[in-house]
Amino acid sequence: MPVPLFDSTPDIEAHWQEYNQAIQKVMKHGQFILGPEVEEFEQKAAEYLGVKYAIGVNSGTDALVIGLRAAGVKPGDEVITTPFSFFATAESISNLGATPVFVDIDPTTFNLQPSNLQQAITEKTKAILPVHLFGLPAEMDEIIEIAEKYDLKVIEDCAQSFGATYNGQQTGSIGDVGAFSFFPTKNLGGFGDGGLITTGDEEIAELCKKLRAHGSKKKYHNEMLGYNSRLDTIQGAVLLVKLKYLDEANQQRKEIADRYFEALNGIPGLRIPVSVTRHPSPVSHIYHQYTIRILNGNRDQFREQLKEKGISTGVYYPVPQDQLPIYSDLNYELPNSERAASEVLSLPIWPGMTREHQDEVISEVKELAAESYSKNIDN
Structure with a gap:
């Protein structure tokens, strides 16, 4: 039985009528960009996340770029972040003329290790950009404490964590700015690209609204150089439907993750994430990805063998950001990130997975895993 890495079919089939009605409503009123459904989605997303302001944009990458800029990041500044993330995290910093400064990750959580932060702070440091990777919140208490000590902004990369909580707070509501992605495979995914910026700061929110619309609050009265980054109304309509079922969908992911934990825990040669019901920290993991580690240098072969058996997997991420050609001359040595890149393997998981x-x-x-362990013993 072939198993894809992700399948949107169960969700679409379950809510087919609602999606059709929502899209047809947009087609009838014809306000295809920043229409009423976008405004309604922004309001409901803000309520769900526990923030004052939510601003829809056209991608998670733009949410980062605009969020960073609105938080005051300028050319020449430094922003501390994780090497173990999708390129958009560092790219967004660099596209503002700032410099990403990478610190190593915690090998258990894959998230930025707060104990590495202080040694990376310089006079140029403006902000910290933690990523809530795979749906597991970063250690925000420690990050916020350090940020306050050095008067730094905190921009949360929440591309994979819509619905995850830390100490009872939704990700995206803890730092100065949150940046979300609605890429179709996300826990809250649209039928195309989309993104969201969250903040409790009115000045940041107003600046984000200007920046997404060519730097103007009033059409044709441009106050600054901005971007064309407005959330399409059809995406807003789809996301309104999906938001109603998000908690249910995330709960299904958690239940699948718990089954994986029960079945795979303790198998030699594998390292698996802590079960959501056994996690020692006050967090909720929403398992955007269920990512295990394949030890002893066997990951690529293991993945290929699974593929031959019809099981699709993902490698997030095969190259840490600091090792990509654009940053490789910076000569970082971040062993936890480098090792993770050679071992991680994401297993299939989606709401409605049978x-x-x-x-x-x-x-x-x-x-x-048994075959691989046997070969290692023999050798």
Whole structure:
């Protein structure tokens, strides 16, 4: 039974009528950019996340760029972030003329390790940009404490964490700015690209609104250089439907993750994330990805063997940001990030994933892990 890495079919089939009605409503009123559904979605997203302001933009990358700029990041500034993330994280910093400064990750959570922050702070440091990777919130208490000590802004990269909480607070509501992505495979994903900026600061919110519309609050009265980054109304309409079912969908992900944990925990040669019901920190993990580690240099072979058996997997991320050609001359040595890049493997997970698909993944992973362990023992 072939198993994809992600499948949107169950969600679309379950809410087909609602999606159709929402899209047809937009087609009838014809306000295709920043229409009433976008405004309604911004309001409901702000309520859900517990923030004063939510500003829709056209991608998670633009949410980062505009959010960073609105928070005061300028050319020549430094922003401390994680090397273990999608390129958009560092790219957004660089596109503002600022410099990303990478610090190593915690090998258990894959998130930025707060104990590495202080040694990276300089006179040029303007902000810290933690990423809530794979749906697990970063250690925000420690990050906020350090940021306040050095008067730094905190911009949360929430591309993979819509619905995850830390100490009872939604990600995106803890720092100065939150940046979300609505790429179709996200926990809250649209039918195309989209993004959201969150903040509790009125001045930042107003600046974000200007920047997304060519630097203007009033059409044809441009006050600054901005961007064409407005959320399409059809995406707003789709996201309004999806937001109603987000908690249910995230709960399904958690239940699948718990099944994986029960079945794969303790298998030699594998390292798996802590089960959501056993996590020691006051967080909720929403498992945008269920990412295990394949030890002993076996990841690529393990992945290929799973592929031969019909199991699709993902590698997020095969190259840390600091090792990409654009930054490689900076000569960082970040061993935890480098090791993770060589070991991580994301297993299939999505809301509505059948027990049969889950069992197929579990069975094949266990069988291959046993074979791999046996070969290592023999050698």
